[in-house]
Amino acid sequence: MRRFAKALLGIFLLLGLSFPAAAQAVFPNQGSIGLVPPAGMTEIPGVGGFEDRAAKASILIVELPPGAYDTILQTFEPQALQAKGVTVEDRRDIELADGHKAVLLTGYQSVGAIALKKWIMLAEGKGQTAMITVQFPEESAARYSDEAIETALKSLAFRAPPTQEEMLARLPFTISDLGGFRVLRVLGGSAVLLTGAGPDAKGGDVLPYFIVGVARGEIREDERESLAKRALASIPGVKDIRPERGGPLRIAGQPGVEIIAKGTEVQTGKPVKVAQWLSFGRGSYLRMVGVMPEEGFEENFTRLRSLRDAVQMR
Known part of the structure; x- marks a missing residue:
């Protein structure tokens, strides 16, 4: 019986080797x-x-x-x-x-x-x-x-979508505190889309969102503000963007540019406010964009700044 079992095992092993x-x-x-x-x-x-x-x-x-x-x-x-x-x-x-x-x-x-x-x-x-x-x-x-x-x-x-922790672990930066936002999607391994919408959000509501992304490149100091202004035009889902205030500032110890602007959400046609920050490091820079309803924006601006300051390059 023992010899038969060994022979049978040998056949299974051969079959396993024969068929990849x-x-x-x-x-x-x-x-x-x-x-x-x-x-x-x-x-x-x-x-x-x-x-x-x-x-x-x-x-x-x-x-x-x-x-x-x-x-x-x-x-x-x-x-x-x-x-x-x-x-x-x-x-x-x-x-x-x-x-x-x-x-x-x-x-x-x-x-x-x-x-x-x-x-x-x-x-x-x-x-x-x-x-x-x-x-x-x-x-x-x-x-x-x-x-x-x-x-x-x-x-x-x-396969099951990755967990929030798995998605964030793929990024070249960390976010120490989401401040009530949640991960909606990781984009290309270098950016993340967060949403501040709660479970009671309705289809006609302006859904607050925050985008963080990394771009490669060494940007000269005299080019930073013009880059920030050009970047406003590429904010997804918002049209008729008009800058209100902003300028150079330090973000987590790095040189940066802040722009606060008004616009219109494409989907709902409602007025929104936009906060965009560019933070420049060596060989790359972070771009952070928050979009919220115009009504109540100033009260939520502190929340957006806290989320901005929670972002750090790895």
Whole structure:
């Protein structure tokens, strides 16, 4: 019996050596949605996707808000994509490796004189929604067959989103005290979006938010204020921004620039106030932006400054 057990164990070991383990899904940019990329594609640094630069081929994964699947599916039609230059040749339902369902569109997109092969997949799983886009020029089709691309798409996998602590640990800076804000999203491993909205927030409310990001570069002292003024135009979700006051100041011992401005929230059309701070270090600088309803802003300004002062480079 003992010899039989040893022989059986030997067979299992041989089987284990003979058949390699199944490829594991890769979650680019440490996201919660990943897949097994085709051979030849590697992760794109700081982006949710994969690429083969030589073949000009890419797979991009966009994580969408929970519950967005049904809403997007209503517009996920060939006619809507045709208006964007995408010709859909086939639309079908497919089943992913983990049993979840998805809708796959295949076709091509004309960009000038170049024809790009195109796959667009919308998938839902574990309360998450993902849109995956694959494209490359026709001449790269020999390297990436339809079968290889579809195999990669069917390998799409979902995992639980990272905890707040895990998201913050990925950043090149720390926030010692969130001051009642909470992490909404980590952006590209170098920025974080915080929200101050409570559970009773309504759809028509201005939702307070705070963005912290790091940019690389040595900014000369005489360029700092002009950089801060130009940066105002890129604040997301706010239009008609008009500076009210500001100027140079020290932030956590570092030279910085403060600008307080008025604007209009794009989504609600309501007046908001913006506080932007740039803090300059050696070889990089921090940009911090707080957006709140205009009403009550001055009372909340201390809260924003406390959050600003809680940010430190690692």
